Amino acid sequence: MHTAELALSLLLVVIIVVSLLSNVLVLICFLYNAEIRKQVPGLFILNLTFCNLLLSASSMPLTLFGVLSNAHPGGQIFCQVVGFLDTFLTTNSMLSMAALSIDRWVAVVFPLSYHSRIRHRDAVIALAYTWMHSLSFSVVAACLSWVGYHQLYASCTLCNGRAVNAKTQFAIYTMVLHSLTFLLVSVVLCVTYLKVLKVARFHCKRIDVITMQTLVLLVDIHPSVRQRCLEEQKRRRQRATRKISTFIGTFVVCFTPYVITRIVELFVTEPFNPYWGVLCKSLAYSKAACDPFVYSLLRHQYRKTCSDIISRLLKRSSPNGSGHHMYCIFRA
Numbered sequence: 352m353h354t355a356e357l358a359l360s361l362l363l364v365v366i367i368v369v370s371l372l373s374n375v376l377v378l379i380c381f382l383y384n385a386e387i388r389k390q391v392p393g394l395f396i397l398n399l400t401f402c403n404l405l406l407s408a409s410s411m412p413l414t415l416f417g418v419l420s421n422a423h424p425g426g427q428i429f430c431q432v433v434g435f436l437d438t439f440l441t442t443n444s445m446l447s448m449a450a451l452s453i454d455r456w457v458a459v460v461f462p463l464s465y466h467s468r469i470r471h472r473d474a475v476i477a478l479a480y481t482w483m484h485s486l487s488f489s490v491v492a493a494c495l496s497w498v499g500y501h502q503l504y505a506s507c508t509l510c511n512g513r514a515v516n517a518k519t520q521f522a523i524y525t526m527v528l529h530s531l532t533f534l535l536v537s538v539v540l541c542v543t544y545l546k547v548l549k550v551a552r553f554h555c556k557r558i559d560v561i562t563m564q565t566l567v568l569l570v571d572i573h574p575s576v577r578q579r580c581l582e583e584q585k586r587r588r589q590r591a592t593r594k595i596s597t598f599i600g601t602f603v604v605c606f607t608p609y610v611i612t613r614i615v616e617l618f619v620t621e622p623f624n625p626y627w628g629v630l631c632k633s634l635a636y637s638k639a640a641c642d643p644f645v646y647s648l649l650r651h652q653y654r655k656t657c658s659d660i661i662s663r664l665l666k667r668s669s670p671n672g673s674g675h676h677m678y679c680i681f682r683a
Contacts, residue, residue, distance in 0.1 A: 355626045356418055356419075356626075359418055359626065359629050363411060363415045363418065363636070366633060366637050366639075367407055367411045367412065369640040370403060370406075370407040370411070370636070370639045370643075371407050371408070373640060373644065374400045374404045374639070376643065376648065376657065377396065377643045377647045378397075378400055378404070379660065380647070380648075380653050380657060380660070381397055381400070383656055383660055384652070387652060387653070391454060391469050391471060391473075394471070395454065395474065395477075395478070396646055396647055398447050398481070399444055399447040399642055400643070402440045402443045403440075403444060403640075403642055405436065405440050406436075406437070406440045406441070406444070406636070406639050407636075407639055409433050409437070409440075410437045410506060410507065410508070410636070411636050411639075413425070413433055413506060413507055414505055414632060414633075417500070418505045418629055423500045424500070430499055430500050431496075431498050431499060431507070434492075434498030434499060434509065434510075435489050435492070435493045435498055437498075437508045437509075438488060438489045438509060439485045439489040440485075441635070442484065442488060442532050443481050443482065443484075444638070444639070444642070445532050445533065445606075446480075446481035446485065446532070446536065447478075448602060448642075449535070449539040449540065450474075450477050450481065452539055452540050452543040452544055452598065453539065454469055454474075455544070455547055456543035456544070456546055459546075459547045459550050459551070460546060484531070488524075488528050488531075488532075491524065492509055492524070495517075495520070495521075495524075497510065497511075497524065498510065501628075503616070503622075503623055503628035503629075504631070504632040505625070505628070505629050506632055508632075509525070509613075511616075522617045522618075525613060525614065525617060526614065529613065533607075533610045536602070537603065540598065540602055541599060544595045545595070548591060548595045551591040551595075597645055601638065604634070605637055605641065606634075606638065608634055609631040609632060612628065612631045
């Protein structure tokens with residue numbers, strides 16, 4: 352095995368393990384915390400987690416097998432089913448990210464009317480659209496036999512037709528698919544999150560003005576306290592920018608190389624470096640490992656839920672707790 356194959360295999364193993372563990376943890380938090388279940392974004396996060404878990408359990412291991420063995424993973428029908436799931440789950444997860452960005456935009460820009468604008472019924476309708484959108488493209492590809500094993504990506508995914516007419520149709524299908532998924536979601540993410548950043552900066556500026564006015568009035572304030580207030584203002588502005596950059600940046604970094612390679616592949620005849628194809632596919636897979644941290648686990652509510660779960664598990668497994676429980680039984 353070459354060094355590049357070994358490195359790609361290790362990368363895929365890390366992505367699979369992190370994706371499975373983190374998404375399962377998000378699912379546990381969702382089931383454990385009733386407040387998370389009541390929130391509208393929780394439905395979008397649940398759908399995104401569901402897609403990431405299925406992708407981690409189906410497409411990723413087969414890609415790892417293809418890299419290690421340089422062979423077709425399973426029979427043709429099995430590979431077609433996995434390719435169907437790959438298209439459906441990837442498209443569905445992208446649209447779920449767009450739905451989350453729209454929800455966040457409404458919550459920040461229209462905070463007073465958020466609960467009247469975004470309700471559970473609206474979230475269910477949005478999820479129904481994401482499923483219909485994803486299923487339509489996946490079914491078309493399956494019916495036209497455009498799913499199978501692709502050597503460049505070492506995975507069961509969309510692949511070119513052999514006939515000239517089929518190649519032209521496949522090129523049109525691929526362009527429309529990525530325009531209505533990757534390009535559309537990219538535009539939605541940029542527009543909504545930049546609007547959110549604009550509102551966040553406006554509020555930070557108002558807070559900064561009030562803080563500076565207070566500092567001017569407090570003549571006898573210690574210089575160290577004044578400096579800490581100024582540093583907190585700077586951190587507040589940087590925190591808002593960092594969060595928005597993470598939402599947009601992870602999506603662009605993970606999916607752009609794969610989508611561009613897919614489009615360029617339609618118009619060139621020279622073969623690509625197979626390591627590049629697997630690397631692009633691995634980057635696309637890595638979004639499933641990033642999403643739990645970007646959208647869930649780094650938030651205070653999920654961190655608190657995780658700490659509560661860990662505390663409860665430690666109390667159950669601690670010998671003092673079990674000894675005290677047995678003492679109460681005997682005393683009774």
